[in-house]
Amino acid sequence: MRLPKILWVLVLTLVACSSGQQSNYAADTSQVARQQDTSHYADLYPLVIQDLNKKHVTESGSYYMLTQFSDSAVKITWGNDTIKRTYDEPLDFMFAERLNVKWENKNYLILDYSTGSGAWLNVVLPLNNMEQVQEFNNGLCFDKKYNLFVTEEFADTVLAVRNLKTKATQFVIEKEKPCDAGSNDACLDTISISSKMLYYKWTTPHKYSDKKSSIEKRVRVTI
Structure with a gap:
């Protein structure tokens, strides 16, 4: 049986409205x-x-x-x-x-x-x-005058001094007395940098040990 033309228009309108309501509902729930x-x-x-x-x-x-x-x-x-x-x-x-x-x-x-x-x-x-x-x-100190930034490093390379302007890097190595802790931070008791001179206290086996020993060091930064 063929529907009259006017009924087809009504059916298509209802379908479109239903689809729009579903789309709006999906958008609303997504926004919520x-x-x-x-x-x-x-x-x-x-x-x-x-x-x-x-x-x-x-x-x-x-x-x-x-x-x-x-x-x-x-x-x-x-x-x-x-x-x-x-x-x-x-x-x-x-x-x-x-x-x-x-x-x-x-x-x-x-x-x-x-x-x-x-x-x-x-x-x-x-x-x-x-x-x-x-x-x-792990940044540790900063020389404000010369833009020198010092970071903690790994194994016997204990520190890196980085010139933020030139991107040059100078490494500080400790081979004689390695740190027994999981990170070098545990053996760096104190550290500072000023006017291109790096100062730090290296404590082994680590600064929490009952049998620790410390040595103060200075490193001239050349970068």
């Missing part, structure tokens, strides 16, 4: 799911949510700011009176909550955040529009 996901992360990391789009200003007038990238990640924006930049790499809420300013001078703003027990990551943000962002593990 995204909102629930965001709410979940907001409950876990309320300090990150509170800090979004707020400038953390340093003593010298530089700043960094967190902007939302997704429901679980942010991006770092930084600058001063003359520049404003955004780092391309997103940062998870978990790490963003631990982010803080570690060192700074007129050339760099250096942030850090913990990535685990005895491990942290440093983000070196250049205060200009030319240099790229640099990342290093």
Whole structure:
């Protein structure tokens, strides 16, 4: 049996309405799911949510700011009176909550955040529009005058001194008295750098031992 033309129009209209309602329902449920996901992360990391789009200003007038990238990640924006930049790499809420300013001078703003027990990551943000962002593990000290950044290394290469401007690196090696601990940080009792002179106290077998012995060392930085 053939339906009259007017009935076909009514049937097609009902089908289209039903399809549209289903599509709208799917979109609505998807949006609710995204909102629930965001709410979940907001409950876990309320300090990150509170800090979004707020400038953390340093003593010298530089700043960094967190902007939302997704429901679980942010991006770092930084600058001063003359520049404003955004780092391309997103940062998870978990790490963003631990982010803080570690060192700074007129050339760099250096942030850090913990990535685990005895491990942290440093983000070196250049205060200009030319240099790229640099990342290093376990930064220990910074010579503000000469842009020299010192990091903990592994095995008998205990330290690396890095010139942030020239990208040159000078390694410090300890072969005679190796560290018996899992990381060299356990044998680095104190460490500092100033005017291209690196000072550190090397304690073996490690600084927590009852039978430890220490020796103070100086290394002239030539890079």
